[in-house]
Amino acid sequence: MARISLSSVTVDFPIHNASSRSLQLHVFGAIGGALAEHKKAVVIRALDDVTLTLEDGDRVGILGQNGAGKTTLLRVMAGAYPPMRGTIAVDGRVSSLTNINLGMDLEATGLENIVFRCVFMGLTFAEAKQLSPSIQEFSELGEYLRLPVRTYSAGMFLRLAFAISTSIEPEILLMDEMISAGDARFIAKAQGRLTELLRRVKILVLATHDVGIMQSLCNKVIWMHQGKVRKAGTFQETYPIYLAEMHEPRSGG
Amino acid sequence: MQQLFEGARAWRLWYLMGSAEMRRRFARARLGQVWIMLSSALLVSSMGLVWSFLWKQPVGEMLPFIAIGMMVWQLLTSVLNDSALAFPANSHYFLNQYMSASTIIYAVLYRNGVTFLLNMIYPLVLCIVLGNAPNLYTCLTVVGLACLTISCFLMGYVIAILCARFRDIVQILTTFLQVIFFVTPVLWKPEFLPLQAHQLLAWNPFALLIAIVRDPLLGRPVSGFTWISALGLALFTALLALPFIGKFSRRVVYWL
Numbered sequence: 001m002a003r004i005s006l007s008s009v010t011v012d013f014p015i016h017n018a019s020s021r022s023l024q025l026h027v028f029g030a031i032g033g034a035l036a037e038h039k040k041a042v043v044i045r046a047l048d049d050v051t052l053t054l055e056d057g058d059r060v061g062i063l064g065q066n067g068a069g070k071t072t073l074l075r076v077m078a079g080a081y082p083p084m085r086g087t088i089a090v091d092g093r094v095s096s097l098t099n100i101n102l103g104m105d106l107e108a109t110g111l112e113n114i115v116f117r118c119v120f121m122g123l124t125f126a127e128a129k130q131l132s133p134s135i136q137e138f139s140e141l142g143e144y145l146r147l148p149v150r151t152y153s154a155g156m157f158l159r160l161a162f163a164i165s166t167s168i169e170p171e172i173l174l175m176d177e178m179i180s181a182g183d184a185r186f187i188a189k190a191q192g193r194l195t196e197l198l199r200r201v202k203i204l205v206l207a208t209h210d211v212g213i214m215q216s217l218c219n220k221v222i223w224m225h226q227g228k229v230r231k232a233g234t235f236q237e238t239y240p241i242y243l244a245e246m247h248e249p250r251s252g253g
Numbered sequence: 254m255q256q257l258f259e260g261a262r263a264w265r266l267w268y269l270m271g272s273a274e275m276r277r278r279f280a281r282a283r284l285g286q287v288w289i290m291l292s293s294a295l296l297v298s299s300m301g302l303v304w305s306f307l308w309k310q311p312v313g314e315m316l317p318f319i320a321i322g323m324m325v326w327q328l329l330t331s332v333l334n335d336s337a338l339a340f341p342a343n344s345h346y347f348l349n350q351y352m353s354a355s356t357i358i359y360a361v362l363y364r365n366g367v368t369f370l371l372n373m374i375y376p377l378v379l380c381i382v383l384g385n386a387p388n389l390y391t392c393l394t395v396v397g398l399a400c401l402t403i404s405c406f407l408m409g410y411v412i413a414i415l416c417a418r419f420r421d422i423v424q425i426l427t428t429f430l431q432v433i434f435f436v437t438p439v440l441w442k443p444e445f446l447p448l449q450a451h452q453l454l455a456w457n458p459f460a461l462l463i464a465i466v467r468d469p470l471l472g473r474p475v476s477g478f479t480w481i482s483a484l485g486l487a488l489f490t491a492l493l494a495l496p497f498i499g500k501f502s503r504r505v506v507y508w509l
Binding site: 022023080082096098119125 | 273350506
C-alpha cells in the first residue's frame with residue numbers, strides 16, 4: 001500500500017540576495033565597518049503547517065495561484081526538500097516527472113540515454129537494458145537512436161524523454177503540469193500511454209492550471225493558498241469556491 | 254556519516270554524472286581524453302626540463318619529481334575548483350528528486366580520479382625510463398593515495414557547501430590556490446629551502462598531501478613524521494568536516 005503523510009510541514013526559503021551571498025560582506029559586516037550593510041536574509045514561508053494524508057487510489061490535483069506553494073509541495077513529497085518543521089512519511093516508490101529529461105546527456109546517443117534516464121529513475125543498469133527495446137519501439141526514433149541526442153530536434157528529444165519517463169511504473173507519481181510530446185499523431189499515442197500510466201499508479205499528485213484535466217483525472221483537489229492548504233475535497237466542492245474567490249476583488253486580507 | 258554512505262550507494266548516479274561531464278568536455282575532440290593526457294605530458298616535460306636547468310639539478314631526477322608533483326597538484330586543484338561549482342551547476346538534480354548531497358562530490362572525485370590515473374601514465378613511464386626503479390617504498394604510494402583521496406573528498410565537500418551559500422568563495426578559492434602553488438614544493442624540492450623555512454613547510458597541508466604520493470612513487474623514503482602528520486591531517490579534516498557536512502548537507506538544496 002502506498003501512502004504519503006505530511007504532518008505540520010513547514011518550509012521556509014531563505015532569500016539570498018547578492019549581498020547575503022557574499023562572504024566578504026559578511027566578514028565586513030561582522031567587523032562592524034560601515035563598509036557593508038548586511039541585513040538578515042529575508043525568509044519566505046513556502047509551506048505553512050501543511051498536514052495531509054494521501055492513500056491508495058488518490059488522484060490529487062493541486063490548485064492554486066503562482067507562488068501558492070504547489071511546486072514546493074511536490075518537491076517535499078519527492079524528498080528534494082526536507083521539511084524544516086514537521087514530518088513527512090512516504091511509503092512506496094516515488095517517481096517525479098517534474099523534469100522528464102533529468103539524467104539525460106546531450107553528448108550521448110539515444111540508446112545510451114535510455115539507460116541513463118532509467119538509472120536516474122532508480123533502475124539498475126541491467127533492468128534498464130532490459131526495458132530498453134520497448135522504449136526504443138515506443139519512441140519511433142529508429143536509427144536516430146544511434147546518434148548523439150544533441151543532433152535531435154527539440155520534438156524528437158522530448159519524444160525520447162517522454163518514452164523513457166513513462167515506461168517506468170512507480171507507485172506514487174508526482175507531476176508539475178501534464179507532460180506531452182511530439183507531433184499531432186504522436187501526441188495522441190503519448191496521451192494514451194500517459195493515461196494508462198496514470199490509471200495504474202497508486203497515488204497521483206498533479207499540480208496543474210488546466211481545469212479540464214484536473215476535473216477528468218482527479219478525485220481529490222487540494223487548494224493551496226500562500227503556503228497553506230486552504231481547502232481539500234472533491235473537485236465539485238473545491239473548484240467553485242476557488243473560482244469565486246479568485247474573481248472577487250480582494251477584501252481585507 | 255549516513256549521508257556519505259547513502260551517496261556511495263548511489264554509485265550508478267555519480268558514475269553517470271561523472272562520465273557525462275567528461276563526455277561534455279571531450280566529446281567534440283577526436284582524441285578526447287588522450288588529448289588532455291598529451292597536453293599535460295607536454296606541460297610537465299617542458300616545466301621539468303626548464304626547472305631542472307634552472308635549479309642545476311640532474312634532469313633524470315628533477316623531471317619525474319616535477320611530473321608527478323604537477324599531476325597530484327592538478328588533481329587537488331581540479332577537485333577543489335569543481336567542488337566549488339558542484340551544487341549550483343547541478344541544481345536541477347537536487348530540485349527534482351531526492352539525491353544525497355554527497356553524490357555530486359563522488360561524481361567530482363570520480364571524474365578527476367580517472368583523469369589523474371590517465372595523466373599518471375606518462376610520469377610513471379618517465380620514472381622507469383629514467384631509472385627510478387620501483388622499490389619497497391613504492392608500495393606506500395597506495396597509503397598516500399588513500400590519504401589524498403579522503404582529504405580531497407572531505408575538503409571538496411566542505412568547499413562545495415560553503416560555495417553554495419557564499420558564491421564569492423569561488424573566486425577567493427581560485428586566488429588562494431594560485432598563491433598556495435608557490436609555497437608548495439611542486440616545482441622545487443623541500444631540501445632547496447633553508448632549514449628554518451623547511452619547518453614551516455610542515456604546516457602546509459598541500460605539501461604534505463603531495464609528498465605522501467610523490468615521494469614513495471619516486472622511491473624516496475618518507476619520514477615517519479610526515480606519515481603521522483598526513484594521517485593526523487586526514488583525521489583532523491574529518492573531525493572538522495563531518496559535523497559540518499552533517500549539519501548542512503541537507504540544507505544545501507534550499508540555497509540553490
